[in-house]
Amino acid sequence: MTHAPHHLTLADIARHLDVDFEGDAEQPIRGLATLKEAAPDQVAFLANRAYLKDLATTKAAAVLLHPEHGKNCPVPRLEMANPYLGYAKLSQLFDPLPARDVTGIHPTAVVADDAMLGKGVSVQAHAVIEAGVVLGERVVVGAGSVIGADSVIGDDTRLHANVTVCHGVVVGKRVILQSGCVIGGDGFGFAHDGAGWHKIAQLGGVVLGDDVEVGSCSSIDRGALGDTVIGNDVKIDSQVQIAHNVIIGDHSALAGCVGIAGSTTVGKHCMLGGGVGLSGHLTICDGVQVTGMSLVTNSIHEPGVYSSGTGAMSNTQWRKNAVRFKQLDEIAKRLSRLEKSHRSK
Structure with missing residues (x-):
């Protein structure tokens, strides 16, 4: 969860992202949060379909999302083809670090x-x-x-x-x-x-x-x-x-x-x-x-x-595979001999 170092409105947010929106232009926006945790003065975003389940119940002031999910949004929406990029741009507005520089x-x-x-x-x-x-x-x-x-x-x-x-x-x-x-x-x-x-x-x-x-x-x-x-x-x-x-x-x-x-x-x-x-x-x-x-x-x-290497597996299975890995060269040689024998018949 983030909080704005200064006063921003929903209109400011939309202008920063260069997107249209429907809703109260003067709605104060004081931070960013997840769909599940957002308060009525915060903007949430949906960039991963795994969190689509939280969209219907969000209490956010607005949600940044892809147009394909817009019709399911119960609050004002900010539609972008790449909502995660939009989130990255918004995060800069709420970063308190530069304000502390002396x-x-x-x-x-x-x-x-x-x-x-x-x-x-x-x-x-x-x-x-x-x-x-x-x-x-x-x-x-x-x-x-x-x-x-x-x-x-x-x-x-x-x-x-x-x-x-x-x-x-x-x-x-x-x-x-x-x-x-x-x-x-x-x-x-x-x-x-x-x-x-x-x-x-x-x-x-x-x-x-x-x-x-x-x-x-x-x-x-x-x-x-x-x-x-x-x-x-x-x-x-x-x-x-x-x-x-x-x-x-x-x-x-x-x-x-x-x-x-x-x-x-x-x-x-x-x-x-x-x-x-x-x-x-x-x-x-x-x-x-x-x-x-x-x-x-x-x-x-x-x-x-x-890629290289293997994914994790049970130790029992890994030990079996490790033994077989050491046998691969001999298995390849045996297979080559069998193929030559088959071709010669």
């Missing part, structure tokens, strides 16, 4: 003398901005966050509390970095001499495009030589690991706990489900969807949906 530098923040800060910047308590940093206009640097030397942060970007942007990182406009994420830490590079490991200095950087979001406690490593590059409008969930020199194309989305090994390229409009692992030095073409918990060890050159 421009200026908190007395406990540490800002290098040669750092360049744009108009309307907010630097919150105990943040650190090192030498040579450039912040665009209306950037918000959350409490305890660190921006390393010579990094550049674009306009309207927000760093939540305790974000680390290491040295020499370029962040685009309207980027959101959630708490605890690390952008530009060293990649995992070591050379072995037979007895021990020798660290390889990571000489590249990280470039994040515009409108990127990085979830909490995710890591994007700097490149070993060239840069790690994240394209425009890429959405990265929490606890994701992106290794050095990875390239991710525009508009791709990575769900929680995805791991991408070094020097792999992911195309545009790709979707990686939770827990997906990509081996290093692969190329994934545009328009690929990999379902959750899949392991990708070879490049993918055709768009489509890809």
Whole structure:
């Protein structure tokens, strides 16, 4: 359930979505809620047919829904072909976070003398901005966050509390970095001499495009030589690991706990489900969807949906299948011999 930081009417809501409606234009709207929980001053939405059962009894001021469900709506309706997109747009109106921003530098923040800060910047308590940093206009640097030397942060970007942007990182406009994420830490590079490991200095950087979001406690490593590059409008969930020199194309989305090994390229409009692992030095073409918990060890050159692994089953059944899996090679050989014998007769 959400509440509006300021007064809105049903007419304001409809105007923001560019849709028509029937009802009281001056009806106050103070928040968003589910169909089941909505009060008479809140807007609900229906984007999943599983919740259609709650439509008839909703007490919402209005419901955002697809036109096919409009005739079953007992309250004023806001019809859109993509009601979930409409919900996303409305949620921005009710977000109280920007209203709490205070421009200026908190007395406990540490800002290098040669750092360049744009108009309307907010630097919150105990943040650190090192030498040579450039912040665009209306950037918000959350409490305890660190921006390393010579990094550049674009306009309207927000760093939540305790974000680390290491040295020499370029962040685009309207980027959101959630708490605890690390952008530009060293990649995992070591050379072995037979007895021990020798660290390889990571000489590249990280470039994040515009409108990127990085979830909490995710890591994007700097490149070993060239840069790690994240394209425009890429959405990265929490606890994701992106290794050095990875390239991710525009508009791709990575769900929680995805791991991408070094020097792999992911195309545009790709979707990686939770827990997906990509081996290093692969190329994934545009328009690929990999379902959750899949392991990708070879490049993918055709768009489509890809999966690996097996779904959960009872332990007894899994043990039987595991035994059979080990027998597959021998079974294949026996089948080949039988086919050859059949053809020879």
